[in-house]
Amino acid sequence: MRQYKANLNPLLSVSLRSREGQVDLLVAYQELRVTFAEWIPAEAQYAAAKSRRSSRVKEVADLRSLAIDKFSWALCAALDFQSAWKGSEASCLVGEILYHVGEWADEVHDASFPLSKEIARRDIAEEISEASAELHLLVCEELSM
Incomplete structure (x- = not known):
């Protein structure tokens, strides 16, 4: 069971280290995941605060400010x-995800205070969940994991 779990961990996989360029691809993907995992909740917190009349x-x-900072890191990671991942299907999908979340973030930033219920109720994480899962599968397939 331990060996099976170790084989699932791409950072411990011997076969991954032996293939040129694979580590760079994995690092780019992990950085993207980390920055998006920080950016999207930051935008959602901002949207939630902007939708409450009681917010200071x-x-x-x-x-x-925090959402903008997290966006800049997410943009760099993307x-x-x-x-x-030049020219790959995964690269195109990342662009689509980035633009989808970015358009929602622009709506939130440009809207007057308080946000309309329509904007405030959007669950952007749910909206991109299918594309995120597809991206993960594309990455795993490319890296033979």
């Missing part, structure tokens, strides 16, 4: 991913 101006401003 400073709270909304601080969450907006660009790095696309550079590492």
Whole structure:
């Protein structure tokens, strides 16, 4: 069972280390996952605060600043991913996910306070869940995991 679990961990896989370029692809994917896992909740927190009439101006401003900061890291990670995965289906899918979340984030940032219920109720993580799962499968397939 331990060996099976070790084989599932791409960082411990001997076969991965022996293939040139595979580590760079995996690093780009992991960085993308980490930054998106920080950016999307930051945007959702900002949207939630902006949708509550009871939110303080400073709270909304601080969450907006955090969301923008997390977006900048996510954008860099997406660009790095696309550079590492040039021309692949995975690269195109990352662009689609980035633009989908980005369009929602723009809606949140551009909307007046408080947010409309329509914008506030969107679950962006759920909206991209299928594409995220497809991306993961594409990455695993490419890396033979």
